Amino acid sequence: MTDDVDALRVEDLSISYGTAPPSVSGVSLRVRKGEIVGVIGESGSGKSSIALAMMGLLPDSARVTAGRMTVAGAEMQDATERDWEQVRGVKASMVFQEPMAALNPCMRIGAQIAEVLQIHGKTDKRRARARALEILQLVQMPDAEKRLSYYPHQLSGGQRQRVVIAIAVAAGPDLLVADEPTTALDVTVQAQILELIKSLRDETGMGVLFISHDLGVIGQLCERVAVMYRGRVVESGSARRVLEDPRHPYTRALLESIPRPSVPVRSPLAVIPALNDFTEAPAELEEAS
Template identity: 50%
Template structure:
């Protein structure tokens, strides 16, 4: 019996579990995504041309520091951009559907069914006034048209799936009665309740302690393999991304500056930003002395320098870097937006 049968959804079309670099049409395809932020006549581009592809069953990581545009990209896929932000251009196709052409009703059908999302702070994403079981069952009834009892039974199975002990009791718990790690599990149950093909996880463990983070990550990894879900994993934590992702995109100042299969990116990074960032990670070793840092600050929104935006902080920059926006270096699956890589 497959895990899908446990959930009582064996009648649904099976979703093939596909490994990394699967050929054929990607599940999600983003091209030239631009997102502008602002009001009235003052608009700043926060995301400036992001291309991203996710194949079925694949785990793609997007890493970057705050302000790099990674969370906005994730929210744009769900068309959940905050007030004051809008998609100014680009194309997004999900399983053959043009996401930008969908109306709000069409989007609502996708959200919480074919696409699930979990956030950094589950408390804001869960309704504080309703028991968690109720919330999951509601979503199931909305998207699958199940009866009340059947929906609750499935909600219980889902809580069990995300590793919550005594799921029947926990159905009646309110979000505030649960710990941070528990809430993130409930959030995950809600996100996968209607058999999504894509799960967007936006910094799902950033608010959690390391020990809880490890548990939640193990749970997410198990679930996505059991259910064959593709995952877009947004994080600032490179070490975590290296542990779980198949492919990784590194974002800086609203662009993907390097993208590659995880081993290539971490073992042979081509963009100086990636290299410098990897050096900065505090590791559990016996090194002492000053910590490596990247000098300067990430550019502010609306004040992104011309040429390569990383050039002012880059240890490998030369004259051309500040003058011209870099072309793309490409070798197989590996790309980097960098003049130095092209030399």
């Protein structure tokens, strides 16, 4: 893991497809080492596109431009696929929201973790299984040694997500990009995965870019947050300030749309107004010091 550099720094990021208007425009984000930064917004706001762009995983049809894009000290704004291959899995890794789709159903868990270690030169074939066990224990997998020989379908959803996280952190990345990693999990398992991400951050010092549509999760996990609306960051700052004192009307609408137990049962739910209702400029953005 490299020292004295940001895990992620991107300035003026735009993503477009063909002649259509940009799906992401003018986005700037910073994730320091040891920091968890959340990106939140409704579906279609551009969150996952940003996550994929930070890993060089957007399709060839996407046009990505940025004034600056630095991943763990590597300048990536004009990177080729070969350049990204030197970064993915080593300096930056990604956790997807559906673990079953991210794992090879025909390979045992231990072999999938060991494969990552060998590909990135972190260990030889002889030591790979032992190191895979250590990493599975790091992500707090129950009965880890036994589960090395399991296939993905033999694990629960929460256990599969632990395996995906184990693969992501195996090579000691500076940046972990987590794209809604708790969406498919029940509330109890979701809390366990969030605590796991926190503990891994504390133990390894990696930075985390956490993508979510869940304000509760963001408030529980993140130090800072950026609010996305129609491909732009409309508000950012400390998670506590943004969630307790929102300054942009979209952020306020997002918070007001959360159902509350104190509201009478038959009261109408608050909804976010039509897209055209948010026309004012972004709230003043807080830059990380």
